[in-house]
Amino acid sequence: MKHFFKFFPVFILAVFFNSQMFGQVSEGGTPYSFQRSIVSTTPTIQMPEVDVEAYLLEDEIDAQTKNIPFRFGAPHDVELTIKNSGEWISLPNGDKLWKLRIYSPGAYTLNLLYNDFWLPEGAKLFLYNDDRTDIIGAFTHKNNKEHGEFATGLTRGDAVTLEYYEPSNVNYPGIISISRVVHGYRDLLNTFDVEGFGSSGSCNNNVNCPEGADWQDTKRSIAMVLLSGGTRWCSGSLINNTNVDMDQLFLTANHCLGSSNTWIFMFNYESPTCANIDGPTNFTVQGSTLLASNADSDFGLVRITEGIPESYQVHWAGWDRRDIAADSVVAIHHPSGDIKKISFEWDPVVSDQYLGTSGVPDSHWWVTSWDDGTTEPGSSGSPIFNYNHQIVGQLHGGYASCTDLRGDWYGKVSMSWDRGTTPSTRLKDWLDPGNTGALFLDGWDPTVGDPDAVPPTTITDLTITDVTSNSMTLTWTAPLDTSYQGTMEYYIKYSESPINEGNFDAAMDIPFTAPKEAGETEMLIVEDLDFSTDYYFAIKSRDFWDNVSAISNVPTETTWGIPEAEVNPTSLTFTVPAGSSWVSTVNLANTSAHNSTLDYLASIENISFPTGAVLMRLKPVETANLVEASGAKGDDFYGFGQLIEGAGGPDDFGYQWIDSDDPNGPAFVWNDISASGTQLSFTGGDDDGYSTSLSLGFNFDFYENTYSSVSVSTNGVLSFTPLTTSYRLNNSIPDTGVPNNFIAAFWDDLDGDDGQGSVYYKADQDKFTVQFTNWKKWVSGGSTGDYNFQIVIHSNGKILLYYDEMVGTLNQATVGIENITGTDGLQISHNANYPPSNQFAVQIWVKPDWVSTEAGSGTIYDGNSVDVELVFETEDLTDGVYEADMVFTTNIPDKSQIIVPVSLTIDGVVPVELTAFSAEQNKGEVRLYWTTATETNNRGFEIERKTSGKNEWQTISFVQGMGTKASSTDYTFEDKSIQGITNVSYRLKQIDFDGTYSYSNIVELELTPANFSLMQNYPNPFNPSTKIEFSIPAASEVMLKVYDVLGRNIATLVNQMLEPGYYEQNWNAESLSSGLYIYVLEASPVDGSGGFRDLKKMVLIK
Structure with missing residues (x-):
């Protein structure tokens, strides 16, 4: 297909230089035009529009089993060379500069492939985006490959400029022939600074979270690979061989293979901490050669052709080729092209064929269900490791996700080893080039240095403190070791008899986290000890080379005796009116006469409700639509709907709803936030767009999970899962298909593109509001209607939907809520006329626990006690008798539970x-x-x-x-x-x-004032004191000064930064003489907006 491109000039005056982002192996430096004032009209070539919706729909299908690499970009095949495109600029000294700008509307990123690339010595190529925040290069003759192909990595934004500098004295002219421009339609590199970085599921663990502490060396073998013509991502790992010669062998999946000459490998792309933030993207190398592959176990082995710099500090992972099921496995990978994640399966893997139904028997390891974390498209090719940190397979595919408990299948290293009959179809020739017959091999780091035989220094200050009835606290100073990574591990032992070198190994173990830096204080609380028992403790230390220190000093102490407990009162009985709330206390005391500690855990159990306290359960039943929607924009959809009037629920979790049509329903309240809130902007625009994650300002419990942020779709949906599309076609509730985990106030194909509508949000102390104002419905040829509604989330768990004026079609929307898996939900309306009137309200809430405690747990020393509060809430409860047990779980052997019965009667009498x-x-x-x-x-x-x-x-x-x-x-x-x-x-x-x-x-x-103001003092005239009032509408640096008639500063009453609000300042002029005085208020807002200055006169009469 022949492409037609638009050419138009862009006037650029190049004078500034920012920073480099995506740093493939290159010489660095600065583009020539950044260092000199070169006025040029750089020709721009515009790519065709990309149908992102179509690509995303295809991706949803591809994502079913992960056996197709994760796609992020749409290819534009081109023929752009330094001969037929761009502009040549002759420089004063005879050198030349070639520039070309490529523009692809709406792209998050751009990356390029070259089918012919050869630079002469002295020439340099740079690529950079329009705001120069991303700069790639300089690429030189050192990047030339014998096959002539090349690829450059991602730059953020929808435009990239190529700038090629060629000296006049080169031996031959350079060759740059661009064959493909890749339009990134997924925001992999956080182009718009999205809060809560990453597109993978929320159940994934960042590799630098505590869960990944033991895998910090192994993780450095993992890389994300840009492949498949520059449009898709896979994962994989550097892998060691028996020569331990740092051969750059890289293991991935067979289904990721193709065009390996142009692959780009990105190492160390990970969050620097456990927080979900962006990672560095400058640890990249380009180009590889295919060595071996086999579809039976879906392995692919390539050799990276560009040398990996030592500064990358990569790791060569070990492997185990034995066909033995590991007791537990760990996966490290890049799901959905995201920063590096780590997943855990604590159960043994199972030998199986792919997906359990296809391929060669016993060719794969089946991870039946991930215990912590998951995998996603983009994880393909990543390894699973056994507990010895050795690769036993690479990801072929599967069904696992944050919302699907089904597993994944990994092609076995044991089958890949010698399944084929030639070196190009098996691993053994490459991983054991000397034919040693090794069954397994550990990983290798060139950064660890040479082995030594010197153990860590001996711990001599092990001390026991804070003795209780069942615990003791150990402290000591972390020992010194000069080998790689210092002290690696502690062996901590305890016994009821003295410990020495001879019986150290036989003593009982105490687990501990990784050691701190040498000289720092370590602390360990040893719990679950017996009462009145002598205990001895000792420690040894191990370094990277398995050198073990001598035994530490051996301190000893005796635990305290058994506590005794009493509660007061022993039961609680109340009679109260509905709608009230109050607090009562139960006193728990340790009454023992000897040294002891009472450990307790307070909880409320066996909560019961009277008959009739729960609404009758009403669940809509889905019926088949008589009109089938194709899903294409432009196909108006009409179907038969469902509606329950007045009230309904509960769903399986316990959520129920009630609206204004019910006599006990909520009142309509409209707190307009269009002036006080923040207007939202949407990724993808006001038609079929979605917001970034917005902080609620509090933790909100929704079904089984707790959330602190939400995303908003332009189509009337608020989601607790970060959105990557707008979901314009509404479903009935519940539905396991996406989306899930949402509140649908009016889920329809809405449209704000006409410029008349707006969406606002506001986070208050105890509630979060989203307001749609003058929003429209999309119809063929334009938009129609006028919808005004709010979603209000309260920190106590209630959800209120308010409909002010809803003008237009009302029978094509869904109203309700749904959990994270789509297996449970509360549907109020689906394709039925709802809301039935304007100024209408809906309340959604879960059946409340009428009594609760936040006491948690604690320790009480002998002779002391604690008051444990019980909080009673009877709002939304009916009359009747409610019962529960307050349970104290203790460490007393014959009194492990103390139960305080609680009885509450609601009788409707209102004092x-x-x-x-x-x-x-x-x-x-x-x-x-x-x-x-x-x-x-x-x-x-x-x-x-x-x-x-x-x-x-x-x-x-x-x-x-x-x-x-x-x-x-x-x-x-x-x-x-x-x-x-x-x-x-x-x-x-x-x-x-x-x-x-x-x-x-x-x-x-x-209480925020609308304007700055300075009031007249009162009283006036005055003697000797007066009061000055003023208001500040925005945080400002404020000065309030008093002057006499000669302009002298008599007093400074305020000189500080003040938050918005109303203020008053008293001034005592007792030491001054009668006369006229002037007071002046000056305010400079910290946001840089216009300042304020005003003055007034006052008279002192003595």
Whole structure:
């Protein structure tokens, strides 16, 4: 197919140089035009548009079993050379410069393949993106390959410029012939600085997390490979051979093979910490030669042709060719082209054929189910290691993912070893070139240095501290060892009799993490010891070369005796009204008369609900649609829907819903955040786009998991799994097909591309809001409708959906929630007319535990006690008797559990009926208003306040109640201490004369002023004190100064950075004489926006 390209000039004045990103083996340096002011019109060649949706749909099919390499890019085959494209610039000294800019609209990355590449000595080629944040090169004659092919790695963005410098005295002209431009349609390299880096599933472990501590050497053998014409990724590993000669042999999968001359290998692409952030991309080499392959076990072995620099510090992995199932295995890989991950299977692998149904019998190791982590497309070709860190297979394919417990199949090294009859079809000729007959081989690091026979220094300061009834704490100084990586391991022993060199090995082991640096203090808490028992401890240390130190000093101590426990009260019984909340305590004491420690774990168990406390379960049943949707944009879809009116649920997890149509349903509340929130921008645009991950500001429990961030789709869906597409075609709920793990407020093929609609989000202290404003529905030829709705997530687990004005088609959307696997969900509506009216609300919540404790666990020394709080919440509960057990699990042998029965009766009687509670802001104070309809034994109300950035409620005042009163009473309270506060919440703690209490609902206010202002002082005139009030709408550096009529600075009242809020400053002029004074307020916002200055006059009269 012949391609037609657009040519247009781009005017560039090259004067600045930034940094290098994707550093293949090259000379480095700076492009010629960056060092000199060269005005040039660089020709640009534009690639055709890429149908990303079509590629993604194909990828979903390819991803089913991972036996096709992970694709990230779309190829544009071209014929671009230094003769038929670009611009030649003659330099004053006779040298020449050739430049060409390639542009592919919408690309996240670009990379190039060359079918003819040969540079003369002295010539240099650079590639860089438009903002010069990514610079590749210089490539020189040292990058020439005999076969003439070449490839350059990824640059971020949708445009790349090639700049080729050729001296006048070269022996022959250079050859640069570009055969392919690869348009990256997946954001592998985090082009847009996405929070929470990476496209792989959330269950994966970064290799530098604690789980990977024992695999820090082995991980350096793993690389991600850019292959298949520059459009796909696989994983693989450097592998050792019996000559231990650092032959650059690289093991991957047979299904990854093809065009290995142009492969690019990226080592050390990993997060530097356990956090999910981007890693370095500059540890790359280019080019390889195929040595051997075999489809039966799906192995491919290549030799990397470009020398791997010593600075990469790579590792050559070991192998085991025996056909013995490993007891446990570890995989290190690059799922979905992401930073390096590590996965664990603690059970033995199983000998099997591929997928259990095809191929040669016993050709693969089957990982039946990953215990920690998983694999994904892009992991293909990565090795699995046995517990000796030796490769036993490479990934062929499978079904495993974060949401699928089925396993993976790895081609066996044992079959790859000699399955073939020639060196090109087996491993043995390459991994055992001397035919030694070795059955296994350890990995090798050229960086470890020469072996030595010197052990680590002997530990002489082992000390026992903090003795309890069942534990002791050991401390010592980490010993010194001068060999590779210092001290590698501790052998820590304990016994009930003295330990010496002769019986050291027979003593009991204590596991420990990796040693610290020499000279640092080590600490280990030894638990689960017997009461009143003598214990002895000793340590030896081992280094990399298996040299073991002498035994340490051997300290001894005796554990304390058995504790005794009492609880008070021994049971709890309450009768309360519905909708109340309060706190009670149970005292747990260690009453033993001797030295002892009581270890306890507090929990609430056996929680029961009265009959009828749970809503009737209603589950919609999916029916077949009479119209089949093709999934193509432009095919309007209409189907028969399902709708349950008023209320429904629970689902299997316990979520239920209720809407405004039910008499007990939620009230419609619309807190417009279009002014106070942040407007969202979407990857992919406002039609079929999705946001980055947005921080909630709190942890939110959703089904079995806890989340701290969400992503938003333009199609009315909020997802707890980071989105990579918008999912425009709505499904019924539940559905195991993607997407899962979401809240669908109005899931339809929506469209904000007309420029009239916006989506906002706002994270408050206890809630997170997403608001769709004037959003449209996509239809053939344009968009229609006008949809305004909110999703509000509360930190207590409730979800509120508010529909303000919904104008347009309402019977083609899905409303509901679904768990992470798509096996459970709560459907409110699917392709039915919903919501039924404007100003409509839906509440989704899970049946609450009416009693809970956060006491957790602790230790109580003899003669001490602890009060364990129980929190009672009766909101949304019906009348009846509720029962539970508060259980203390202890370390007392004959009293391992202490049970305190708890009984709660809700009878609907309301001692104090609160009918209204509200708050309003008035300049520098907040006024609270509340009304009671009746009161019974009401001592009064404590006013509690919680401010932004604080987790605890603070009691700020008390208001006397009316005792017992049958008529309505209005109350008011003014909070004047709100300086510097931007967000505030209030609640009332109503207290009866008998000490029982309950809490009101919570009211929230934003106290951020709209404008800067400086008020007139009061009083004025004054003697000798006055008050000056001012407001700050944005964080600012603020100065408030007082001047006399001669312009002299008399006093500086404020000189500091202030947060948004209302402020007042008192000034005492007792030492000054009567007269006119001027006070001046100056504010400079820290965000760089416009400043503020104002002044006012005041009169001091004595």
